[in-house]
Amino acid sequence: xxxxxxxxxxxxxxxxxxxxxxxxxxxxxxxxxxxxxxxxxxxxxxxxxxxxxxxxxxxxxxxxxxxxxxxxxxxxxxxxxxxxxxxxxxxxxxxxxxxxxxxxxxxxxxxxxxxxxxxxxxxxxxxxxxxxxxxxxxxxxxxxxxxxxxxxxxxxxxxxxxxxxxxxxxxxxxxxxxxxxxxxxxxxxxxxxxxxxxxxxxxxxxxxxxxxxxxxxxxxxxxxxxxxxxxxxxxxxxxxxxxxxxxxxxxxxxxxxxxxxxxxxxxxxxxxxxxxxxxxxxxxxxxxxxxxxxxxxxxxxxxxxxxxxxxxxxxxxxxxxxxxxxxxxxxxxxxxxxxxxxxxxxxxxxxxxxxxxxxxxxxxxxxxxxxxxxxxxxxxxxxxxxxxxxxxxxxxxxxxxxxxxxxxxxxxxxxxxxxxxxxxxxxxxxxxxxxxxxxxxxxxxxxxxxxxxxxxxxxxxxxxxxxxxxxxxxxxxxxxxxxxxxxxxxxxx
Ligand code: CS2
Numbered sequence: 001x002x003x004x005x006x007x008x009x010x011x012x013x014x015x016x017x018x019x020x021x022x023x024x025x026x027x028x029x030x031x032x033x034x035x036x037x038x039x040x041x042x043x044x045x046x047x048x049x050x051x052x053x054x055x056x057x058x059x060x061x062x063x064x065x066x067x068x069x070x071x072x073x074x075x076x077x078x079x080x081x082x083x084x085x086x087x088x089x090x091x092x093x094x095x096x097x098x099x100x101x102x103x104x105x106x107x108x109x110x111x112x113x114x115x116x117x118x119x120x121x122x123x124x125x126x127x128x129x130x131x132x133x134x135x136x137x138x139x140x141x142x143x144x145x146x147x148x149x150x151x152x153x154x155x156x157x158x159x160x161x162x163x164x165x166x167x168x169x170x171x172x173x174x175x176x177x178x179x180x181x182x183x184x185x186x187x188x189x190x191x192x193x194x195x196x197x198x199x200x201x202x203x204x205x206x207x208x209x210x211x212x213x214x215x216x217x218x219x220x221x222x223x224x225x226x227x228x229x230x231x232x233x234x235x236x237x238x239x240x241x242x243x244x245x246x247x248x249x250x251x252x253x254x255x256x257x258x259x260x261x262x263x264x265x266x267x268x269x270x271x272x273x274x275x276x277x278x279x280x281x282x283x284x285x286x287x288x289x290x291x292x293x294x295x296x297x298x299x300x301x302x303x304x305x306x307x308x309x310x311x312x313x314x315x316x317x318x319x320x321x322x323x324x325x326x327x328x329x330x331x332x333x334x335x336x337x338x339x340x341x342x343x344x345x346x347x348x349x350x351x352x353x354x355x356x357x358x359x360x361x362x363x364x365x366x367x368x369x370x371x372x373x374x375x376x377x378x379x380x381x382x383x384x385x386x387x388x389x390x391x392x393x394x395x396x397x398x399x400x401x402x403x404x405x406x407x408x409x410x411x412x413x414x415x416x417x418x419x420x421x422x423x424x425x426x427x428x429x430x431x432x433x434x435x436x437x438x439x440x441x442x443x444x445x446x447x448x449x450x451x452x453x454x455x456x457x458x459x460x461x462x463x464x465x466x467x468x469x470x471x472x473x474x475x476x477x478x479x480x481x482x483x484x485x486x487x488x489x490x491x492x493x
Contacts, residue, residue, distance in 0.1 A: 004249070004253060004254075004255055005253060005254045005255065006082070006083070006254070006255050007083045007086055007087070007088070007102075007254055007255060007256040007257075008082070008083050008084045008086065009026065009084040009086065011254060012086065012102060014253075014254070015102065015252060015254065016252075019088075019100050019101060019102055019252070020101075020102040020104075022055060022102075022104060023055060023058075024054055024055060024058060024060070026104060026107065028060050029054060029060050029063035029105075029107055030060060030061050030062075030063060030127065031062075031063045031064070031065045031107060031108055031127055031128065032061045032062035032063065032127060032128065032129050032130065032279070033050070033062050033063070033064045033065070033128065033129070033130045033131075033132060033279075034064070034065045034066075034067060034122070034123050034128045034130070034131045034132070035047070035064050035065070035066050035067065035106075035131075035132045035133070035134070036067045036068075036069060036131065036132070036133045036134075036135060036169055036172070037067075037068065037069070037073075037133060037134040037135045037136070037139070038066040038067075038068055038073065038076050038077070038080065038106070038109070039134050039136075040237045040238075040239070040240065040260045040261075040262075041134055041193075041233075041235070041237045042066075042134045042193070043087060043089070043103065043106075043237075043260045044089055044235055044237040044260045044261075044262035044266075045193070045233055045235045045237070045266065045268065046064075046132060046134075046193060046233075046268075047064055047103055047105050047106055048089055048101075048103055048105075048266070049266075049268065049281065049284050049286060050062060050063070050064055050105035050279070051101075051103045051104060051105040052284045053279055053280065053281065053283060053284050054104075054105055056283070056284070057280065057283050057284075059279050059280060061279070062129075062130075062279040063105060063106075063107040063108075064105050064106045064107065064108075065106075065107070065108035065109070065110070065122060065123075065128065066080065066085070066106050066108070066109045066110070067109070067110045067111075067112060067119050067122075067123070068109075068110075068111050068112060069112040069113070069135075069167070069168075069169065069172065070113075071113060073111070074111065074113070075258075076258060077109060077111040079257045079258045080106060080109050081109055082257065083256070083257065085104070085106040085107055085108070085109060086102055086103070086104055086256075087102070087103055087106075087256060087258060087259055087260060088100055088101065088102055088103070088248055088256045088259035088260070089101045089102075089103050089259070089260050089262065090244055090248065090259050090260065090261045090262070091262055091263070091264050092261065092262075092263065092264075092368070092370040092371055093264050093368075093370070094364070094367070094368040094369070094370065096370060098247075098370075100248060100251075100252070108122070110122055112166075112172065116164070116165055116166060116172070117164065119172065120172060120175045120176055120179065121179070123172070123176045124175075124176050124177075124179035124180050124183070124185070125185075126180070126185045126186055128188055129188050129189065129274075129276040129277055129278070130188060130189045130190075130191055130274065130276070130278065131173070131176075131188060131189070131190050131191070132190075132191040132192070132193055133169060133190070133191070133192050133193060133194065133203065134193050134194055135169055135194060136194060136381070137194065137195065137196055137381060137384040137385060137388065138381055138384050138433060139168075139169060139194070140194070140196060140202060140203065140206055141153040141155070141156055141168065141170075141206065142196075142202070142206070142384075148205075148209070149205060149206035149209040149210065151209065151210070151213055155167045155168050156168055156170065156210065159171030159210075159214075160210070160213060160214045163175065163214070170206065170207050170210040170211075171210075173190070173207055174207075174210065174211055174214060174215055174218065177218060177221070177222060177225075177226070178215065178218055180225075181218060181221045181225075186225060186276060187221070187222070187224070187225025187226045187275060187276070188225075188226065188275065188276045189226070189227050189228070189229065189273075189274045189275050189276060189278070190203060190204070190207070190226060190227070190228050191228075191229055191231060191270070192228070192230075192231065193231060193233045194233075195233070195299075195300060195304055195385075195388070196388060197296065197297075197300065197388055197392075198230055198292075198293070198296070199230055199231060199296075200228040200229045200230035200231065200271065200273070201228065201230060203228055204226075204228035207222075208222065208223075225275065226275060227273045227274060227275035228273070229270050229271040229272070229273040229274065230270075230271045230292040230293075230296065231268065231269065231270040231271065231292060232267070232268070232269040232270075232292055232295045232296045232299050233267075233268055234265070234266070234267040234268070234299055234303065235262055235263065235265060235266040235267070236262060236263045236265070236365060236371060236373060237260060237261070237262040237263075238261050238262070238371050238372060238373040238374070238377065239261075239373075239374060239377055240258060240259055240260060240261050241261075241372065244259060244261050245257070245258075245259060261371070261372075262371075263365055263368055263371055265361075265365055267287075268281075268286045268287070269286070269287045269288075269289055269292060269295050270286065270287070270288055270289075270292070271288070271289060271290065271291070271292050272288040272289075272290070289352075293348075294347070294348050294349065294350045294353060295350075295352075295353065297347055297348070297392070298347055298353060298355060298358060300388055300389055300392075301343050301346075301347065301389060301390075301392060301393050302339055302343055302344075302355070302358060302359055302362055303362045303365075304385065304388075304389045305338075305343065305389035305390050305393065306335055306339065306362055306363070306366065307322065307366070307378050308378060308379070308382060308385055308386060308389050308390065309334075309335055309338065309390075309410050310322055310325040310326060310331060310335065310366065310375070310378070311325075311375045311378030311379040311382070312379060312382065312410070312413050312414050312417045313325065313331055313334070313410075313413055313484055313488070314328075314331065314375050315375045315376075315379060315417060315422060315428055316413060316416060316417060316422050316423055316483075316484040317331075317422065317423055317483070317484050317485055318422045318423060318424045318426060319375060320374060320375055320376075321372055321373060321374055321375065322366050322371070322373040322374075322375065322378065323366065323367055323368060323369045323371065323372070323373070325366075325375070326363065326366035326367045327367055327369070330485060330488045330489060330492060331488065332363060333488075333492050334406065334409075334488050334491055334492055335363070336359070336363065337406060337491075337492070338406035338407065338410070339359045340359070341403055341406065342393055342397055342402070342403060342404065342405075342406050342407050343393050344356070344359070345397075345400075345402060346392075346393050346396035346397050346400065346402070376428075376429065376431070379417070379430075379431075380431045380432070381431065381432055381433060382414070382417075382432060383432050383433065383434040383435075383438060383458060384433065386411075386414060387458060387460070390407055390410060390411070391460070391462065393407055394407045394408070394411075394462065394468065395461060395462070398465050398467065398468060404467070404468060404471060405471070405491070406491065408468060408471040408472050408475055409475045409487070409491055411472055411475075412449075412472055412475035412476040412478075412479050413475075413479060413484060413487070415442050415445055415449075415452045415476055416442070416476070416479050416480070416484075417430075417442075418430065418435075418438045418439045418441075418442035418443075419442055419443075420439065423483040423484055423485070434458070445476065446480070449472065449473040449476040449477060450469060450472075450473065452476070453469065453472065475487075478490065
C-alpha cells in the first residue's frame with residue numbers, strides 16, 4: 001500500500017482523470033467572485049458551477065475568493081487552506097452509483113474573525129465583480145414579527161458601534177463599499193444564494209437599513225453602484241459523514257478532510273441584474289429570468305416545506321433520515337396531499353413551470369436512500385424556516401377561504417416537536433435560536449393549546465385567523481393523545 005496522500009494541488013497528479021479532469025492551469029485563473037460562507041451547500045452548488053465553467057469553457061476571470069465570518073467556520077477555512085482550496089464533490093445517485101470530482105474553483109480564502117481588515121481590503125479591490133452570500137436564514141437578522149431587518153439584534157448593534165471589527169455581513173459590506181467609494185472604485189453585485197424569500201430584495205433592504213443607521217453618507221453611492229439580483233438555488237447537500245471520507249480515502253488513497261456530499265439534481269435560477277458583469281453561466285445551464293418570484297415560491301413551499309414537514313413528523317416517529325420518512329407511505333401520502341390540495345392551488349403558476357411534475361420530482365429526490373440527509377439538519381433552526389416555508393401557504397389558503405387542514409396539522413405537530421420526545425419515549429435534541437421560548441410555550445400548550453400561538457411573536461398574522469386557531473387547537477389535542485402515525489392515518493382517510 002503506497003503512503004497515504006493528503007489532498008492538495010501537488011498530490012492530485014496521482015488521481016485518475018475521471019476525478020480531476022483539469023485542462024486549465026490554475027495559476028491563470030483570476031478572482032472575480034468573493035463568496036461569504038463556504039458552506040457545504042456553496043461548495044456543492046456555486047463553486048461546482050464555476051468549476052464546470054472554468055474546466056469546460058475556459059472561463060478564467062471568475063475564480064472564487066472564499067470568506068468565512070463565523071467562529072464555527074474556522075475548521076473549513078483551515079482545511080481549505082491546507083488543501084489549496086481543493087475538495088471532493090461526492091454525488092450519490094438513487095441507484096447507488098457514486099461520482100467523485102475534485103472542485104478547484106476556490107482559489108483564495110480569508111477568515112474574518114482572524115483578520116477582518118485583510119478580508120475587507122481584499123473585497124474592496126475592483127477585480128471582485130460579484131459578492132455572493134450563503135449565510136443561512138438567520139444570518140439576515142430579520143425580525144420574526146415584522147420580517148424587517150432587526151437593528152436591535154445584539155451583533156448588529158455591536159457592529160454599528162465598533163465599525164472596524166465587524167461580525168455581521170452588513171458590517172463587512174459597509175466597510176468594503178466605504179473603501180471603494182473613497183478610492184473612486186466601482187461597486188459590484190451582491191448575490192444572495194440563501195433560501196429566503198426575495199433573497200436579493202431582502203439583503204438589499206437589510207443592508208440599506210443598516211447603512212442608513214450607521215453611515216448614511218454612503219447610501220446614495222450604494223444606490224448607484226450596487227445591484228441585488230434575486231435567485232433560486234436548489235441542490236440537496238447533506239452533512240458529510242466519516243464513512244464518506246473513509247470510502248474516498250480507501251478507494252483513491254487520498255485523504256480529503258472535508259468532502260461534500262450531494263444529490264445529482266442541481267438548479268440555479270437568477271434575475272439578470274448584474275451591475276459589473278457576470279460569468280457566462282448560461283453555458284452551464286444556469287437560467288436567467290426577469291421575475292424569480294414564482295420559481296422561488298414553488299421551491300420554498302414545495303421542496304423546503306416538504307423537507308421540514310418530513311423532518312418534524314419523522315422525528316416524532318423516531319426516524320433519523322429523510323429517505324426513511326419519504327419511503328413510509330403514511331408520511332408521503334400526507335405530504336403529497338398537502339402539496340396537491342394546499343400548496344399548488346395557492347401558488348401563482350407560470351407557463352415555464354409544471355408544478356405537478358415538480359412535486360413528483362421532489363418526492364423522488366427525497367426517496368434517494370444514499371443521501372442520508374439527517375432529520376436533525378432539516379429541523380435545525382426551524383423557527384426561521386417554517387415562517388418562510390409554510391406560513392405563506394396557510395395565509396393564502398385562509399384568504400382564499402380554502403382548505404388549511406394539512407398545513408394546520410403540521411403546525412400542531414411542530415408544537416409537539418418542542419416537547420423534545422418522540423412517540424417511543426426517546427428524547428431528541430432541538431437546535432433553534434428560539435428553542436427556549438418555543439419549548440416553554442409548547443409546555444404551556446398542554447393546558448391551553450392557544451398559548452403556543454399567542455405567546456409567540458413568530459405567528460404574525462396567523463393569530464388573527466379564528467379558523468386557523470380553532471383547527472390548530474383541534475389537531476393539537478388529537479396529537480396529544482395519538483401518535484404522529486395515528487394522526488396521519490386519521491388525516492389520510
Ligand atoms: C432544507 C434545505 O435546510 C433545509 O430546510 O430544506 O437545505 C434543502 O435541502 C435545500 O434547500 C435543497 O435545495
